[in-house]
Amino acid sequence: MAFRTIIEPFRIKSVEPIRWTAPEERAQYLRAAHYNLFLLPSEQVLLDLLTDSGTGAMSTAQWAGIMRGDESYAGSPSFDRFKAAVQGIFGYKHVIPTHQGRAAERILFSVMCKPGVIVPSNTHFDTTRANLEFAGAEALDLPVPEARQPGFEAPFKGNMDVARLQQLLERERGKVPLVMLTVTNNSGGGQPVSLENARQVSELCRRYGVPLYFDACRFAENAWFIKLREAGQADRTPREIAREMFRLGDGCTMSAKKDGMANIGGFLCTNDDVLAQREKNLLILTEGYPTYGGLAGRDLEAIAVGLEEALDEGYLRYRIASIAYVVDRLAQAGVPTVRPAGGHAIYLDARAFLPHLTPAQLPGVALANELYLEGGVRSVEIGTLMFAAAAQLDLVRLAIPRRTYTQSHMDYLLEVILAVFARRDKIRGMVIEYEAPFLRHFTARLRPE
Numbered sequence: 001m002a003f004r005t006i007i008e009p010f011r012i013k014s015v016e017p018i019r020w021t022a023p024e025e026r027a028q029y030l031r032a033a034h035y036n037l038f039l040l041p042s043e044q045v046l047l048d049l050l051t052d053s054g055t056g057a058m059s060t061a062q063w064a065g066i067m068r069g070d071e072s073y074a075g076s077p078s079f080d081r082f083k084a085a086v087q088g089i090f091g092y093k094h095v096i097p098t099h100q101g102r103a104a105e106r107i108l109f110s111v112m113c114k115p116g117v118i119v120p121s122n123t124h125f126d127t128t129r130a131n132l133e134f135a136g137a138e139a140l141d142l143p144v145p146e147a148r149q150p151g152f153e154a155p156f157k158g159n160m161d162v163a164r165l166q167q168l169l170e171r172e173r174g175k176v177p178l179v180m181l182t183v184t185n186n187s188g189g190g191q192p193v194s195l196e197n198a199r200q201v202s203e204l205c206r207r208y209g210v211p212l213y214f215d216a217c218r219f220a221e222n223a224w225f226i227k228l229r230e231a232g233q234a235d236r237t238p239r240e241i242a243r244e245m246f247r248l249g250d251g252c253t254m255s256a257k258k259d260g261m262a263n264i265g266g267f268l269c270t271n272d273d274v275l276a277q278r279e280k281n282l283l284i285l286t287e288g289y290p291t292y293g294g295l296a297g298r299d300l301e302a303i304a305v306g307l308e309e310a311l312d313e314g315y316l317r318y319r320i321a322s323i324a325y326v327v328d329r330l331a332q333a334g335v336p337t338v339r340p341a342g343g344h345a346i347y348l349d350a351r352a353f354l355p356h357l358t359p360a361q362l363p364g365v366a367l368a369n370e371l372y373l374e375g376g377v378r379s380v381e382i383g384t385l386m387f388a389a390a391a392q393l394d395l396v397r398l399a400i401p402r403r404t405y406t407q408s409h410m411d412y413l414l415e416v417i418l419a420v421f422a423r424r425d426k427i428r429g430m431v432i433e434y435e436a437p438f439l440r441h442f443t444a445r446l447r448p449e
């Protein structure tokens, strides 16, 4: 295209007002929320970048699908359309719908893990780690070394450390029931996994007889990065790339709230008939009958359409460009971020942003709170509060909901971050006053030091 500006590839048919708040009001709201942004009512938030999960805008075609949804308890044609869409991309034999990603994780780990086993990943996300630990398994992160250096530019910082995986599989024979690859690597900065890395991991898994599962939440963004950055991939479609990647595995878990472009939903896939039967039995017990699994027929339709839309090149080009736009401008101003830009979010490096705070003083939480006070922006800490001792980094993630905010929202966000950066020396650390036994970040109560 001849023009430099990448525009939003949609026009807006339905709008949702944003509620303004004054700085004094925000200080009061934050105190009432015990300095935990999860505890804020969303009406008190101006730009809600807490998550890209379930917060996107659906298309007219998805809303049309919502009306077409068939709500039969068993054998709904909406399930057939959902299954066909999933199989067209992922290619696995069994497709098991769940109400969201973590339900797929819980079912998978319930049937595959027993206490004492080890499940490696490039980096497990919080719910995946918690579900594994709940099943008595050890969740082991094996990212490539460059993933731990936020400012270091490399094309595939989401990759798994293949040498360490091999050592693990050799040393712990019989103790690793599955290997997981998270695409893109959310906790590691939304960084992609290359096809080459997935091939090597897959080969090792085959050699040691261990199944490989993808945590596929952001598969379309990952495929786009492969197209842009991996040798020999530029002429392929994101769909072809995704299909090749999933052929390397035995199944996947998926949260359709991300690259399914839906507000709710997920699924679990496997090629293993015996496992699928056990998974479906568990599904019936806690989620629902296998042709809806915790979702309404209309949700299945929205996901079937959304999966295709997520692979649209015009959409992916715009999405990745708008995130890179923010990251590039922050870099020019000297603000430390994870580089290069990730697929679904901007990640501020809170340890480098607030070098006067130790990880125990929760720099990510302190920074996230300041972004809220400054401009009403809600983000999430991915660091010591979320992962305790397992935290490798302290990041603040500004997740961009799909098709929801515009370029001027991104410019506003930049102004807010730069205003906080200008007064960073004065930002104090945080202290935890209450914490739950697992996934403590959701409900913790805190206070400034």
Ligand code: F0G
Binding pocket: 050, 051, 052, 053, 100, 101, 102, 103, 125, 127, 128, 182, 186, 215, 217, 254, 255, 256, 257, 265, 266
């Ligand atoms: N795996 C990854 C990589 C995720 O990012 C998430 C959710 C899940 C699994 C679980 O899916 O929410 O549908 O149960 N991540 C959201 C986030 C919550 O904000 O990144 P879910």
